[in-house]
Amino acid sequence: MTGFTIKDVAREAKVSVGSVSRVLNGLAVSEAMKKKVDAAVAKLGYQPNSLARSMRTRSTGAVGFLVTDISNPLYGATINAVDARLRANGLMLLLASSGNRLQTELDVLAEFKRRRVDGLLMAPGSDANGPMLETLERFGAPIALMSGDFPRRFASVTTDYRSGVKSATRYLLDLGHRRIALLTPLAHLWPGRERIAGFRAAFREAGLPEQNALVRPQNLGLDTADDVADLLDVAQPPTALVLLGTRILAGALRTLRERRLRIPADLSIISIGDTEWTAVHEPPITALRWSADDVADALVGLLLAQINGVAAGAAPGRVTVPTELVLRGSCAAPRDPGA
Amino acid sequence: MTGFTIKDVAREAKVSVGSVSRVLNGLAVSEAMKKKVDAAVAKLGYQPNSLARSMRTRSTGAVGFLVTDISNPLYGATINAVDARLRANGLMLLLASSGNRLQTELDVLAEFKRRRVDGLLMAPGSDANGPMLETLERFGAPIALMSGDFPRRFASVTTDYRSGVKSATRYLLDLGHRRIALLTPLAHLWPGRERIAGFRAAFREAGLPEQNALVRPQNLGLDTADDVADLLDVAQPPTALVLLGTRILAGALRTLRERRLRIPADLSIISIGDTEWTAVHEPPITALRWSADDVADALVGLLLAQINGVAAGAAPGRVTVPTELVLRGSCAAPRDPGA
DNA sequence: TTGAAAGCGCTAACAA
DNA sequence: TTGTTAGCGCTTTCAA
Numbered sequence: 001m002t003g004f005t006i007k008d009v010a011r012e013a014k015v016s017v018g019s020v021s022r023v024l025n026g027l028a029v030s031e032a033m034k035k036k037v038d039a040a041v042a043k044l045g046y047q048p049n050s051l052a053r054s055m056r057t058r059s060t061g062a063v064g065f066l067v068t069d070i071s072n073p074l075y076g077a078t079i080n081a082v083d084a085r086l087r088a089n090g091l092m093l094l095l096a097s098s099g100n101r102l103q104t105e106l107d108v109l110a111e112f113k114r115r116r117v118d119g120l121l122m123a124p125g126s127d128a129n130g131p132m133l134e135t136l137e138r139f140g141a142p143i144a145l146m147s148g149d150f151p152r153r154f155a156s157v158t159t160d161y162r163s164g165v166k167s168a169t170r171y172l173l174d175l176g177h178r179r180i181a182l183l184t185p186l187a188h189l190w191p192g193r194e195r196i197a198g199f200r201a202a203f204r205e206a207g208l209p210e211q212n213a214l215v216r217p218q219n220l221g222l223d224t225a226d227d228v229a230d231l232l233d234v235a236q237p238p239t240a241l242v243l244l245g246t247r248i249l250a251g252a253l254r255t256l257r258e259r260r261l262r263i264p265a266d267l268s269i270i271s272i273g274d275t276e277w278t279a280v281h282e283p284p285i286t287a288l289r290w291s292a293d294d295v296a297d298a299l300v301g302l303l304l305a306q307i308n309g310v311a312a313g314a315a316p317g318r319v320t321v322p323t324e325l326v327l328r329g330s331c332a333a334p335r336d337p338g339a
Numbered sequence: 340m341t342g343f344t345i346k347d348v349a350r351e352a353k354v355s356v357g358s359v360s361r362v363l364n365g366l367a368v369s370e371a372m373k374k375k376v377d378a379a380v381a382k383l384g385y386q387p388n389s390l391a392r393s394m395r396t397r398s399t400g401a402v403g404f405l406v407t408d409i410s411n412p413l414y415g416a417t418i419n420a421v422d423a424r425l426r427a428n429g430l431m432l433l434l435a436s437s438g439n440r441l442q443t444e445l446d447v448l449a450e451f452k453r454r455r456v457d458g459l460l461m462a463p464g465s466d467a468n469g470p471m472l473e474t475l476e477r478f479g480a481p482i483a484l485m486s487g488d489f490p491r492r493f494a495s496v497t498t499d500y501r502s503g504v505k506s507a508t509r510y511l512l513d514l515g516h517r518r519i520a521l522l523t524p525l526a527h528l529w530p531g532r533e534r535i536a537g538f539r540a541a542f543r544e545a546g547l548p549e550q551n552a553l554v555r556p557q558n559l560g561l562d563t564a565d566d567v568a569d570l571l572d573v574a575q576p577p578t579a580l581v582l583l584g585t586r587i588l589a590g591a592l593r594t595l596r597e598r599r600l601r602i603p604a605d606l607s608i609i610s611i612g613d614t615e616w617t618a619v620h621e622p623p624i625t626a627l628r629w630s631a632d633d634v635a636d637a638l639v640g641l642l643l644a645q646i647n648g649v650a651a652g653a654a655p656g657r658v659t660v661p662t663e664l665v666l667r668g669s670c671a672a673p674r675d676p677g678a
Numbered sequence: 679t680t681g682a683a684a685g686c687g688c689t690a691a692c693a694a
Numbered sequence: 695t696t697g698t699t700a701g702c703g704c705t706t707t708c709a710a
Binding site: 344345346356357360361363364387388389390391392393394395396 | 686687688689690
């Protein structure tokens with residue numbers, strides 16, 4: 001029912017189990033032996049039990065990847081690429097989504113550990129502090145982290161949100177905007193903090209008061225559409241919006257349309273993160289973009305280096321993936337420059 | 340290094356390994372025993388090796404999910420929901436993406452089998468025929484398939500594309516459209532065929548010539564934008580477009596904008612599949628929607644029923660998830676009705 | 679090159 | 695209730 005074992009194959013081929021194992025693993029065997037075993041394997045449709053194998057070799061060929069949200073389009077491409085690269089290296093992906101819940105993260109990490117994964121990939125959705133770092137410390141397998149400010153002892157790949165948002169903001173400032181709002185989710189986590197830092201730095205470097213840099217953290221529950229409405233209902237509303245993530249961008253655009261505000265005539269918009277839709281919108285939306293493939297390459301590369309012991313002794317790698325501002329049609333000089 | 344074994348815990352607690360196992364599995368033990376073992380486990384930070392456990396119990400607690408494309412937003416929500424439901428049932432998700440390549444599918448299935456997954460979830464990306472069906476037949480673990488027309492012996496959940504596209508098409512016909520084009524990817528696979536069938540059925544039932552039902556299959560390589568351009572460059576171009584999938588919808592919208600064709604004044608549009616963006620587009624796009632949560636619920640439900648032996652003897656379940664046409668602003672009567 | 683046998687870490691059957 | 699031990703399916707010495 002469940003399938004055949006190596007014993008069955010040995011009996012069928014009239015050889016010892018050791019020899020079957022050798023054939024299966026491509027070790028030195030005679031031609032005749034290989035032929036006999038291959039025939040028996042084919043006849044029975046035998047598939048080796050990788051659990052038993054893992055038990056002996058102490059290697060599972062599985063890599064755990066813990067993300068915050070699989071359905072986030074900004075993540076999807078990365079997961080896809082990680083899966084492909086892992087498989088190309090004979091590894092299998094164990095995927096789990098934490099929904100940004102610390103307890104879920106801890107649970108999943110424990111599960112990965114019980115399953116003795118050969119490596120761990122993780123985008124922390126809660127702040128990687130105390131308990132989490134300790135757990136990672138004790139994890140017992142190579143780790144590559146993404147999107148965070150981690151201690152140097154961990155390999156990590158980060159997207160350069162800070163420079164990206166800074167240049168996006170500077171672009172708006174150069175156009176003449178003086179009051180700009182940044183809407184970002186999870187402002188207390190690293191990605192949010194980086195974006196805010198870049199945003200403020202642009203104002204500072206331009207010699208402008210940071211009070212004009214309106215930071216509006218978006219909570220997961222909060223409706224961006226409402227928040228944008230509030231933002232606009234003041235005497236001196238912002239003339240430009242920097243928006244992060246599909247949901248926030250979508251929510252903001254909805255409000256703007258309801259109010260019949262035109263982009264970019266009445267308000268300029270920049271999206272942090274590029275999807276298929278930004279180019280389709282009317283007008284096309286200027287966006288900050290980065291390569292999901294590069295992130296995946298770096299992540300898997302850093303992990304494999306550790307698994308294969310290539311980086312033995314060396315300090316864990318740190319990769320920063322650059323961002324690029326794609327200029328489209330959603331930004332223009334404000335109606336009343338310098339106001 | 341790798342971690343402690345049950346033997347270490349037994350020694351630490353000064354009890355036998357059998358007793359440790361019993362405590363770990365919540366079997367009958369004395370209070371004193373439980374206390375001693377728990378203390379030792381905590382002290383060592385022991386995590387049971389689930390490989391060894393699986394080997395004895397012949398259950399891995401892992402479910403393989405083979406999809407065609409993780410980054411497809413239409414899939415992302417389903418994967419997320421499947422992950423959550425699986426974990427709620429103590430199962431772990433092994434995810435792989437085939438990119439619609441048959442060989443990759445076969446490879447992944449073999450790998451899942453070697454890993455002795457407790458169940459298989461799959462959305463075939465190649466047509467589920469001969470070799471694939473045979474492979475599934477011999478898989479040796481419960482299976483629940485999605486998006487396809489499978490033999491009755493397999494449990495499956497399908498989205499009712501046929502009725503959905505039919506009612507979408509009828510909606511356009513009722514508005515007065517007579518020449519309508521359907522753009523769908525992978526027309527040779529089940530989902531594509533179902534949509535085409537529904538599309539044609541609407542014409543047939545309305546007593547209209549099926550030649551007016553313009554089916555334009557989209558190959559993965561082909562640029563939809565170009566194809567839409569071709570489609571419009573004829574004496575009697577279609578007055579409405581039914582578009583499937585993010586990429587095709589985006590490509591088509593791009594062409595329409597370049598040509599300064601207005602929606603819905605010059606052309607009506609319906610999207611098969613709803614995302615956050617359809618509602619944001621100007622005008623908001625009328626779309627056919629279905630619940631990713633319902634698909635995930637059905638899929639996991641059908642699998643668990645088999646794993647837990649609830650459905651023993653009964654015919655494998657078949658679930659059809661309904662679709663719903665969300666009316667927004669992208670459809671209107673054609674300029675020249677009945678032309 | 680091949681066979682025999684130990685053992686990976688755990689569970690479960692059997693004894694005590 | 696607890697301890698002892700066989701054995702899950704494989705890899706890997708060690709002898710032959």
